[in-house]
Amino acid sequence: MVNKNIIEFSGVSKQFRERSGETVNALQPSNLGVHEGEFFTLLGPSGCGKTTALRLMAGFIQPTAGEIKIEGKTMNNVPPYRRPVNMVFQDYALFPHLNVFENVAFGLKIKRMHKDEIRQRVYQSLEIVQLSGFETRRPGQLSGGQKQRVALARALVNQPAVLLLDEPLGALDLKLRRAMQLELKALQQQVGITFVYVTHDQEEALTMSDRIAVMSQGQILQVDTPINIYERPTTRFVADFVGETNFLNGKIEHIIPGELVKVMIGSNPVEVRHRSNGVRPGDQVTVAIRPEKLTLMPPVSRSEKLMATVAEVTYLGTDTRYIVEIPGGEKAAVRVQNTGINHAPIFHVGDQVTVSYDLDDAQILTS
Amino acid sequence: MRDETSLNPPVSIKDGRGGIEKKLTGIPRKSQLALLVAPSALWLIILLVLPLITMIGLSFQKSAFGPGSDVFTFASYLNFWQNSAYQGLLGKSLWISLVVAVMSIVLAYPVAYFLAFHAGDKQGMLLNILIIPAWTSFLLRVLAWRLILGSNGLLNTFLIWLGVIQEPISGLFYSVNAVIITLVYIWIPFAALPIYVALLRIEPGLLEAASDLGARPWQGFFKVTLPLSIPGVLAAFLYVFIPTVGEYVTPALVGGPNGLMIGNIIWDQFMRGLDWPMGATLSLIVMLIVLLPLMFIAKAAQQTGLFGGKSE
Numbered sequence: 001m002v003n004k005n006i007i008e009f010s011g012v013s014k015q016f017r018e019r020s021g022e023t024v025n026a027l028q029p030s031n032l033g034v035h036e037g038e039f040f041t042l043l044g045p046s047g048c049g050k051t052t053a054l055r056l057m058a059g060f061i062q063p064t065a066g067e068i069k070i071e072g073k074t075m076n077n078v079p080p081y082r083r084p085v086n087m088v089f090q091d092y093a094l095f096p097h098l099n100v101f102e103n104v105a106f107g108l109k110i111k112r113m114h115k116d117e118i119r120q121r122v123y124q125s126l127e128i129v130q131l132s133g134f135e136t137r138r139p140g141q142l143s144g145g146q147k148q149r150v151a152l153a154r155a156l157v158n159q160p161a162v163l164l165l166d167e168p169l170g171a172l173d174l175k176l177r178r179a180m181q182l183e184l185k186a187l188q189q190q191v192g193i194t195f196v197y198v199t200h201d202q203e204e205a206l207t208m209s210d211r212i213a214v215m216s217q218g219q220i221l222q223v224d225t226p227i228n229i230y231e232r233p234t235t236r237f238v239a240d241f242v243g244e245t246n247f248l249n250g251k252i253e254h255i256i257p258g259e260l261v262k263v264m265i266g267s268n269p270v271e272v273r274h275r276s277n278g279v280r281p282g283d284q285v286t287v288a289i290r291p292e293k294l295t296l297m298p299p300v301s302r303s304e305k306l307m308a309t310v311a312e313v314t315y316l317g318t319d320t321r322y323i324v325e326i327p328g329g330e331k332a333a334v335r336v337q338n339t340g341i342n343h344a345p346i347f348h349v350g351d352q353v354t355v356s357y358d359l360d361d362a363q364i365l366t367s
Numbered sequence: 368m369r370d371e372t373s374l375n376p377p378v379s380i381k382d383g384r385g386g387i388e389k390k391l392t393g394i395p396r397k398s399q400l401a402l403l404v405a406p407s408a409l410w411l412i413i414l415l416v417l418p419l420i421t422m423i424g425l426s427f428q429k430s431a432f433g434p435g436s437d438v439f440t441f442a443s444y445l446n447f448w449q450n451s452a453y454q455g456l457l458g459k460s461l462w463i464s465l466v467v468a469v470m471s472i473v474l475a476y477p478v479a480y481f482l483a484f485h486a487g488d489k490q491g492m493l494l495n496i497l498i499i500p501a502w503t504s505f506l507l508r509v510l511a512w513r514l515i516l517g518s519n520g521l522l523n524t525f526l527i528w529l530g531v532i533q534e535p536i537s538g539l540f541y542s543v544n545a546v547i548i549t550l551v552y553i554w555i556p557f558a559a560l561p562i563y564v565a566l567l568r569i570e571p572g573l574l575e576a577a578s579d580l581g582a583r584p585w586q587g588f589f590k591v592t593l594p595l596s597i598p599g600v601l602a603a604f605l606y607v608f609i610p611t612v613g614e615y616v617t618p619a620l621v622g623g624p625n626g627l628m629i630g631n632i633i634w635d636q637f638m639r640g641l642d643w644p645m646g647a648t649l650s651l652i653v654m655l656i657v658l659l660p661l662m663f664i665a666k667a668a669q670q671t672g673l674f675g676g677k678s679e
């Protein structure tokens with residue numbers, strides 16, 4: 001199946017000029033394609049340029065360079081009010097002088113739609129966000145979660161080609177957040193509109209998205225499915241930002257093409273499945289592996305296995321977290337589920353252990 | 368970006384009290400409040416309540432001095448009721464005040480709008496330029512308009528020089544129009560300030576939201592900016608309308624016989640006619656009529672939560 005791009009960035013960048021005269025590169029020249037109908041997430045730490053990218057799509061700011069296309073049409077210099085997208089703002093930006101009905105009807109009234117149709121569509125979208133009966137309330141009389149729903153209804157009612165959401169759950173407490181994440185995802189599938197969603201919460205991104213773009217310092221580092229972002233991060237930043245990862249620095253000893261790469265971490269050999277990312281014997285690389293992909297076993301004296309000493313044990317209820325020290329100084333975190341016979345930590349500080357893992361779960365990172 | 372500190376509305380009593388409360392610990396809470404309110408309450412009584420009571424008393428006296436001062440009578444009120452000249456003048460004063468208030472707002476709004484949204488770095492400087500003339504003597508500024516509107520004034524001279532007119536237009540000066548023009552000029556800064564403050568308080572995100580929902584800039588103005596600045600517009604209206612109804616200096620200086628307002632008659636009753644009871648009666652009637660729109664607006668504002676009450 002060929003995915004049609006509903007939003008396309010070609011070499012799009014954005015520089016802001018500060019009052020001091022300095023320029024801020026909020027977005028480095030980037031290429032990006034958002035597929036039609038998908039739940040697409042921009043993920044990254046605060047200040048990495050997520051909002052900037054979203055505001056470029058909405059048209060509140062113009063790119064310094066590059067071309068933005070929406071539904072195949074160039075959007076450079078097209079003002080926000082002529083773009084087929086709608087936004088759910090981080091602080092909701094509900095009109096305080098209008099009630100819920102009037103807020104939601106705002107876009108339709110501008111389009112001079114017939115009164116009866118406005119009524120019908122407003123009621124329908126309030127029903128979708130489960131706010132029927134709140135029509136005459138003012139934004140000031142709503143809770144945070146309700147405001148968020150009004151903002152959502154106000155955007156959805158216009159049936160945009162793309163809905164842009166800037167950390168819409170950011171102001172909600174954790175429990176409501178969790179519930180809304182699932183609701184939003186279900187809603188997106190129900191209405192079938194493309195969502196571009198901004199968040200700094202990796203868990204939220206993994207839960208909701210069809211694809212995720214991980215950003216850092218104005219750069220889009222990796223665009224992929226949640227599984228691949230988590231299991232196959234291509235950069236150290238992505239591996240580190242999304243979930244916890246052990247980074248072991250070492251040197252490539254030899255490569256068996258298509259099979260495995262042997263990396264020496266100090267004097268310890270570590271084997272990783274070979275994937276063609278252009279590494280050669282002698283290269284300095286980082287091996288990345290998630291704590292939950294490692295397991296500990298009593299020591300066995302086979303040279304291909306990684307030997308270590310337990311340095312820390314933390315009992316976490318469902319899991320036990322170990323920190324093990326590999327001769328040469330590198331440390332790694334290991335997470336073991338407390339199931340079956342392992343219902344309590346079975347290793348103790350100072351124990352010699354063998355660290356084992358599936359070849360496919362380790363990654364070689366060059367940057 | 369914006370220097371809001373200087374123009375923000377006064378800190379609410381709740382915020383202000385915290386600091387003082389700490390120093391007054393040991394005194395019961397109720398007495399604390401009484402202590403804090405006492406000075407301003409005293410001022411209010413001396414400057415507002417006492418004169419008001421005196422005026423009310425005076426309006427029911429037969430005369431201010433001599434034997435008639437002990438006689439209780441409705442004569443002054445009856446006099447107002449029967450004398451259409453008084454009523455006409457009051458109506459005219461209200462009309463002039465309305466025109467002045469509306470014109471001041473219409474002219475001040477763009478100034479305030481420009482200051483709030485398009486002045487950028489120069490906001491502070493432009494604000495000062497707007498306010499500084501208001502610091503110079505009121506009388507001086509009224510007299511300046513004599514130089515502009517008079518028979519040999521700037522405007523007539525200029526129009527004659529242009530050849531638009533041969534003879535000086537006399538209607539410019541000593542007329543109702545002169546009163547209106549002068550007052551509008553004087554009130555513009557006072558009308559602009561509350562509007563400016565109201566505009567500053569509008570979150571820029573709301574206009575972006577309007578634009579996102581398809582509103583062109585002018586639609587965004589009429590559907591978002593203007594309605595949200597209404598509290599400022601109402602405040603401006605009251606700032607201008609209330610003092611204008613009782614205005615007597617400007618009509619005396621530039622109004623001529625046709626440009627007189629009710630304030631001039633009240634002045635006459637006190638200073639020339641020496642009919643103080645009539646003067647007091649007229650003052651009270653003017654005050655009552657001015658209070659009406661004030662109460663109306665306050666009530667409307669409360670109901671709609673316009674002044675920040677219920678809304679965000």
Ligand SMILES: Nc1ncnc2c1ncn2[C@@H]1O[C@H](COP(=O)(O)OP(=O)(O)O)[C@@H](O)[C@H]1O
Pocket residue numbers: 016017018024025026044045046047048049050051052053
């Ligand atoms: N209008 C602006 N003027 C100057 N700098 C800006 C402006 N908007 C954003 N920036 C800067 O651009 C960078 C990216 O900002 P933003 O896109 O808001 O990040 P995020 O949404 O990921 O937190 C930040 O360093 C921010 O300070």
Ligand SMILES: [Mg+2]
Pocket residue numbers: 047050051
């Ligand atoms: Mg942001």
